[in-house]
Amino acid sequence: MTDPILSAQGLNKTFVMHLLGGRKIPALRDVSFDLAEGEFIALVGRTGAGKSTLLKCLVQIYRPDSGRVQYRDRNGAQQSLTEMGDHALLDLTERDFGYVSQALSVAPRVGALDLMLERAVGLEPEAARARARGIFADLALSPALEDVYPVTFSGGEKQRLNLALTLMGEPRMLFLDEPTAALDPETRTRIVDVLLARKRAGISGIGIFHDMEAVAHLADRVLEIDKGGIVAEHANHPCTV
Numbered sequence: 001m002t003d004p005i006l007s008a009q010g011l012n013k014t015f016v017m018h019l020l021g022g023r024k025i026p027a028l029r030d031v032s033f034d035l036a037e038g039e040f041i042a043l044v045g046r047t048g049a050g051k052s053t054l055l056k057c058l059v060q061i062y063r064p065d066s067g068r069v070q071y072r073d074r075n076g077a078q079q080s081l082t083e084m085g086d087h088a089l090l091d092l093t094e095r096d097f098g099y100v101s102q103a104l105s106v107a108p109r110v111g112a113l114d115l116m117l118e119r120a121v122g123l124e125p126e127a128a129r130a131r132a133r134g135i136f137a138d139l140a141l142s143p144a145l146e147d148v149y150p151v152t153f154s155g156g157e158k159q160r161l162n163l164a165l166t167l168m169g170e171p172r173m174l175f176l177d178e179p180t181a182a183l184d185p186e187t188r189t190r191i192v193d194v195l196l197a198r199k200r201a202g203i204s205g206i207g208i209f210h211d212m213e214a215v216a217h218l219a220d221r222v223l224e225i226d227k228g229g230i231v232a233e234h235a236n237h238p239c240t241v
């Protein structure tokens with residue numbers, strides 16, 4: 001069997017609130033799991049359980065206090081993300097990882113389509129524009145929003161632009177923090193379809209979902225997180241229709 005594409009081994013993270021007399025908030029406790037290439041894992045659990053912290057510790061937005069994250073790169077080489085220097089880490093994660101947070105953070109006074117074009121890799125301008133417009137349409141973002149500054153977007157539009165920006169690159173892995181949270185049921189289905197198409201194209205992923213329909217369609221495996229640890233795990237057989 002091939003090695004997993006991603007392996008988390010004994011991750012721990014405690015936040016120290018310096019402004020509150022050094023109060024400690026344990027957020028991750030000894031989290032270990034493997035993700036096979038092409039697999040999609042759903043993280044579920046109540047708010048405050050540590051799901052977002054886990055995602056951030058995987059992509060190294062937060063450095064875990066202890067434990068390792070191993071990633072098998074495009075050449076099959078094992079990379080220890082937890083031990084890598086910042087520059088090498090940034091190069092690797094910018095190219096290979098698509099991390100979609102809950103908040104949109106983009107340059108002000110740049111239109112949505114231009115923001116997407118900035119993320120195009122190795123495409124001629126016309127091809128980049130066509131790709132950006134295609135992703136926009138796939139995510140049910142109106143063409144009328146293309147030249148609008150995203151600061152004025154609704155919550156659901158911001159969330160979809162966040163995903164659109166990530167899909168403009170060619171990530172090998174997706175890390176999604178509640179990508180369908182602010183959406184109406186019809187738009188949710190659209191997003192799940194887009195993610196499913198990526199999955200079928202071979203992309204691996206980890207996503208936090210409260211939407212059990214999305215989980216049923218997308219996930220091969222579900223990890224339930226509570227109080228910073230994995231408390232249950234079960235296989236899911238994604239519907240394919």
Ligand SMILES: Nc1ncnc2c1ncn2[C@@H]1O[C@H](COP(=O)(O)OP(=O)(O)O)[C@@H](O)[C@H]1O
Nearest residue numbers: 015025026027046047048049050051052053054
């Ligand atoms: N940057 C931070 N500083 C301090 N505490 C944090 C920070 N991020 C998360 N926490 C705390 O860690 C715990 C887990 O949070 P989080 O991972 O966001 O949970 P979830 O995504 O499951 O809702 C919570 O108690 C939260 O308050």
Ligand SMILES: [Mg+2]
Nearest residue numbers: 051052053177
């Ligand atoms: Mg969260």
